[in-house]
Amino acid sequence: MTATTTTVPTARAAVVDTPAHRDGNVLRWLAAYTASMTGDSVYYIALSWAAVQSGTPAQAGIVMSVSALPRALLMLGGGVIADRLGPRRVVIGSDAVRCLTVLAVAALLFLTSPGLWPLALLALAFGTVDAVFLPAVGALPARVTSRGQLTRVQGMRGLAIRFAGVVGGPLGGLAVAVGGAAAAFAFAGLLIAISVPLLVSVRIRELPADDVTADAEKVSGGAAGGGKTRAKDAVGTAWHDLRVGLRYIRRHRVLAPLMLAIALGDLGFVGPLNVGLTLLADERGWGASGMGWVLGGFGAGAGLASLLLAVRGRVPHAGHVMAYACLGGAVAIGALAFVPDVVAAAGVALLVGLLAGLSGALCGALLQTQADPACLGRVTAVASLVSLGFAPLSMPLSAAAIGAFGTGPVFVTSAAVCGLGGVVVLSAKNLRRAELPT
Template sequence: MSRGPALAPLRERPFRWYFASRAVNLVGSTMASVALAFAVLEVSDSPTALGTVLAAFSTPMVLFLLAGGVVADRIGPTRTIQAGNVAAGLSQLTSAALLLTGTAELWHLAALAAVNGTAAAMTLPALASVLPSLVPREQLQQANVLVSMTRSGFTVVGPSLAALLVVTVGPGWALAVDGTTYLLSALLLTQVRLPRPERDLDAPGGPAGALRELREGWRFVRATPWFCVVVLAFCVIVALHQGGMYTLGPVLAKDTEAIGEEGWGLVLSAEALGLVLTGLVLLRVRLERPLLLGMLGTAVYGAPLVAMGLDPALATVLLCAFAAGAAIEVFGLGWNLAMQEQVPAAMLSRAYSFDALGSFLAIPLGQLAAGPLAAAFGLRPVMLAAGVGIAAVALATLLAPSVRRLPRAPSTAPPPGPVAATAGTA
């Protein structure tokens, strides 16, 4: 695949504006965690206080994810993203103003974090579902990769930029920059004009209509075997990875002379590098059998955990982290292509909301269980078990024919048909 087709989505005006909006949005969202953490610690140096504010963000995000999918399918993904970005921007700017005037209290930051978490719940399904409306079907792979590479790049740059702002001008100004990026992102998205989704005029509105659409989404999920298998697998995979990599990983790095704190930073950077470089390859190589290759890639996702469990030598862990980043990029693209090509457009945001809910629900379980398990069985054995468990669960999904055999849709195929027809043939 030549450079021209690789960058073809950027020739589509709606995608160009969306891409610019998404890039600006990613600057803010990748800065947010660092800026918010130091903002809370400026008000209170208690770890409990920080945990309270983080929980105030994550709890409504999980609670309202399904509602976010319904809203996006009802009013359209671009309008949903705009509204969410405005809400997030205003909440962050309000937090910044309170910090800069010296009037911020913990309950202020917790309440505003809850607003931000609710905004995130509204926008996440819409962000995932909008691409099929912006580019021709044959450009879906390149469009997904371009967005993914941008996200990976800002994941490296954003936290460092936030930390620099915190050190030089303080967390209040860091949050002000963060809030401004959300509002600018919403402004850029006004140039993406998509028709409102077609609605059933006889369908009930208000809460009754929302519940009806949520039940429709659940029926579709239950009737789509490959979706159920992969989402259930990722409930376990995310719990194992969050607990092993991000809860126990820093502890092992700090206690292991061969890695250390600086080495741990290199490990995370190596994973991000694997994501970016694999994205460059996938701009030019068509990904066939998206879930087969995606789940094979996911089996490699636990490689750094296996390396740290067996022999935590920095060079080995770096190599495994790079491979894990490359592998999970393959899964991410494969999953998005499966969703965007196989799920009806009118159902896509709701399907993504069920997907996100399945993953996010498992995160606290992995984080809370990792410490007690390590205390009972040892740090390295638990990390090794988590890495092996990720590979085993990923490979087990391939026993399902619907996962193993799911093909790419032909580039000339029409968009997925009506919900009922597609669910019946899944």
């Protein structure tokens, strides 16, 4: 069956272009997303604490990184599943599995002290489910609102992410302090559980079929016969759908350069703003509090960008704005290594957060509006794989390069890589001229 035949809506969303911040359907989705993301933040606090308490620092590091492998290996397949089953159904199922898994580990920790193995299994399960969950989450906004409201929804989503990051950490720490890792896991499971009934109540827009869907139906329609034949046909059809999605991205005049711009922007951004910032603070003698101020400046800038988009709702000349925001953010990243004191660094970090948040939200909105509905899960999977699978590889490379050459050259190099993303946007005529729908 195809994506359009398996994602029949329970109730069709209103045709009227209701502002997203006044749309009860969008607000229910946003509440579900916020609860799930806050639960994720609490979960990671609980997992890191439990792993440190149950093993050596090296073992704890392994447990924390276990989820990355299945997430990276299975992400593209998760995009196929999201397109075939529908993002709403996949997100509901994923959140239910995540909730039950976390609660099971919480119960196990309440009853006994099993060591590291259940934590490793939990991390492995979370990474596997995330490979399906993340593409579906990225494809869902286009199903809960109109095209003209997607920029505002991206801003609201950014605010939810910032809220979850700010609130989730203290809540997780408080839960650990009160009842240990078991209580923190139970609290994380409860927060994730809140999202499930909210998602069930969300109405899904019916989206039109397209050529990609018709292409997939030609293959999937022939999957009949015995059990082994059906299994082989299902695998073959899924592989075909994946190849169709990748070919679709490669040939698309906007999505192809957009994916390259996202990859370059993330590769140049992740290293300096994670491990690089820690090493810079240590080199300058700012200490942990100084690094906190710089991170706070970045968070405030990113939150301000999300708030701007949520309030304004649309940005004219989106392709141009995205390119210049990316270039300006690159310059600010390079400047971060040369500021004289922590106050100036916090100000520059605020500018980085503002420009990076703006360009990132516009990337997401263009991705949502340019992709054909039947391929949106696969398109989101590729973008997520670039951001969450490949970009983090720059962190150990940045650390090693800073050790060899110092912070200045590495930050400048990272800024140049990030700036290439803006150059790609300006060089691709269709992407440069891309507009968001009104």
